[in-house]
Each structure stands twice: as structure tokens, then as C-alpha cells.
Amino acid sequence: MAKPNKKNLRKWYRALLSKKFRQTQGALYRKSSKNDPMGRPTGYCCLGVACSIAIKDGVCVPRSWGCRVNLPLSVQTWLGINSGGNPMLNGLSAIQRNDSRGQSFEQIAEAIKKEYDL
Numbered sequence: 001m002a003k004p005n006k007k008n009l010r011k012w013y014r015a016l017l018s019k020k021f022r023q024t025q026g027a028l029y030r031k032s033s034k035n036d037p038m039g040r041p042t043g044y045c046c047l048g049v050a051c052s053i054a055i056k057d058g059v060c061v062p063r064s065w066g067c068r069v070n071l072p073l074s075v076q077t078w079l080g081i082n083s084g085g086n087p088m089l090n091g092l093s094a095i096q097r098n099d100s101r102g103q104s105f106e107q108i109a110e111a112i113k114k115e116y117d118l
Helices: 004-019 046-056 073-079 094-100 105-115
Strands: none
Touching: 004 046, 004 073, 004 105, 046 073, 046 094, 046 105, 094 105
């Protein structure tokens, strides 16, 4: 079992609250196009924000990371979580919170804070 890296979890938490990232659903990162039948906006899901800040911290991620829905293993390691790429946050997965429930980054950040006692 990995030990949560609270320093990096706090970076993720603060990034979600920073208002520097636009939110989208269904992918870690999406660059919107006219061909998107669902009209989803350009932006990041909550897990994509974690990838973006991990990259800025020097973490190597697969080149196609934005097309994925789950956290790459390198980002899970950076966060210190074993999650199968989709961490549970107080009974709901990060993907459920972001996509199915439509929670804001602020709500997800609070769930991260509570789950990892930040």
C-alpha cells in the first residue's frame, strides 16, 4: 500500500482551487472541436489537473495522457496513491465526482482534503 504524498496531494488540492484550469468531463484533457457531438468544453477533469501539475513537477507521463480517463501510474506514484487510476474520495471515485455527479473543482478539492486529511 502506498503512503499518500501529502505535499503533492496539497499541490493538487491547491491547483483545483486556483481557477487556472477549466473543467471538462470524459478525458483527462480535452481540446474542444466542432466535431465533439456532446459539445464538451476545452479543459481538464480533476485527474487531468493532477497530471498537469505532476508534469510541471518533472513527472514523466505517456505522451497521449490527455486522451485517457484514468491517472497514469507515474502520477499515482507521485501522489502516493494506489488507486487503479481513479482514486476514491469519501465513497465516490474522482471520475464519478467530476463526470457523473458534475461536481465543481472546489467540491472535489474539499473531498481530497477530507479523504487525505490535508
